[in-house]
Amino acid sequence: MTFRLFTSLGNEVRTFSPVKEGEVRMYVCGVTPYDVTHLGHAFSYVQFDTLRRYLGWIGYRVRYVQNVTDIDDDMIMVSRRQGGRPIAEIRDENDAILRADLDRLNVLRPTVYPYATDHIPEIIETTQRLIERGHAYVVEGDVFFDVSTFPRYGRLNGMSLEELGKRENPESKRAHKKRNHLDFLLWQQVDPGDPSWDSPWGPGRPGWSIECTAMAVKHLGTQIDIHGGGSDLKYPHHENEIAQAECAYGVEPFCGWWVHNGMLQLDGVKMSKSLGNLVLARDLMRTYEPDHLRLYLLSHHIRADANYTAGAIDALADRYGRLRAAAQRASDGPGAGSAPMLQDARERLDDDFDVPGALDAADRAAARVLAGTGNEDEADRLRQTLAVLGFAFAGARGPANGDFSP
Structure with missing residues (x-):
């Protein structure tokens, strides 16, 4: 069978083929832990966890990297608001809450879980490469990427430079210093008292997008297979990542498949910290079993x-x-857990990772098992399918079953 997956770069479903045979290099944008995380984050990480599991099931070795953006404007703002509380304390407190939520949802631990602040040398090195190659310029201690030097800028979003220029851009800072409206900061001067690191351009800190480029290259190489994140990151964050990586390292494409999850809304409005309309996974798990919540999250297509x-x-x-009841009818003993998946469920997953379709197939099989009309091994196939989808009650490995390994 052939696995086909949608990529935002070109807006098409393509047969999946990694850079290196048998191996998948996967990077998923993590949180900025300046505050609590919400159900939208759980939606994203449960979806990518399931994609990772399925890739492993069909025979790939998956190296999964998920970063922590622990230095940016929001982290500094919260630190100031809390009387100068160390950013590392704020990060560790909120990251521990997120990790506990994801553990209960049986999300596998990342292969690598890098902090941006641990990668300042790599960020500086990447920025220097861009300057040396003529893709970045320095203005009084600030370093900007020169978008005019990268003709493919905008391709991920399918938009012209003029169209992008009309969109909201959180990286469009210090306009009086920039050559072009869409240029963005790679390295920036800081206000007195704010966290800073020494650099060839003076004390400062990284821009936002350069952090992910440096961490992805450090832990996965200059070309990766899958880059995941919310659809709200397509511009400018992921557009900038492509420009930085392809210009710094002379590769094309930097990433083969850009997979963007949809946004979780509350009563029709995007759920976000800034709006305060948050539903927290940990609150829901006081009422519902974690696997029940995982089922809800997986009942939506990853892009929807x-x-x-x-x-x-x-x-x-x-x-x-x-x-649950049907999975409990699966056989135990030697060989248990080695059954193949349900055929129609696998067909749905191979067709652009249609998890809701796979769950429909699993539900039909469950009804047959409980009615006693299924095939002899249908309960075993059902349990295997649910384990591949990450359900702890089906025996899926992961933190909910005591396995904290990547």
Whole structure:
């Protein structure tokens, strides 16, 4: 069977083929831990965890990197608001909460979990490369990427420079110093008292997008297979990552598949910290079993925007009960857990990672198992399918079952 996956670069579904045979290099943008994380983060990381698991099931060795952006404007703002509390303390507190939530949802630990602040040398080295290659320039201690030197800028979003220029851009700072409107900071001067590091251009700190480029290259190489993140990161963050990596290292493409998850909304409005309309995974898991919440999150296609409403998880209670009860009828003993997946579920996953379709197939199989009309090994196939989708009750490895290894 052939696995086909959508990529935002070109807006097409293509047969998946990694750079190195048998190996997948996967980078997923992590959080900026200046505050609590919410159900939208859980949606993203459960989806990419499931993609990672399926790639492993079909025979790939997956190296999965998920970063922590622990230095940026928001981290500094919260530190100031809390009377100069060390950023590392704020990071560690919120990261521990996120990690506990994801552990309960049985999300596998990343192969590498890098902090941006641990990669300042790599960030400086990448910035120097861009300057030397004529893609960046220095103005009084600030270093900007020169978008005019990269003709493919905008391709990920399918937009011209003029169209991009009309969009909101959180990296469009210090306009009075820039050559072009879309140029963005690679390295920046800081206000007195703010965190800073020595650099060839004076004390300062990294821009936002250069952090992920440096960490991805450090831990995965100059060409990767899958880059994941929310659809809200396509511009400017991921557009900038492409420009930086391809210009600094002379590669094309930097990434073969750009996979963007949809946004989780609350009553039709994007869930975000800035709006304060947050639903927290840990609060929901006081009422619902973590696997029940995982089922809700996986009931939406990875690219689809999901609208959370009161009662949405309750609506899946019957399905959740069927899947659990049917999986418990699988055989035990030697060889248990080695059954193949349900054929129709695998066909749905191979067709652009259609997890909701695979769950529909699993539910039909569960009904047959409970009615006694299924094939002899159907319960075993069902449990295997649910384990590949990461459900702890089906025996999927992961933190919820005591396995904290990557």
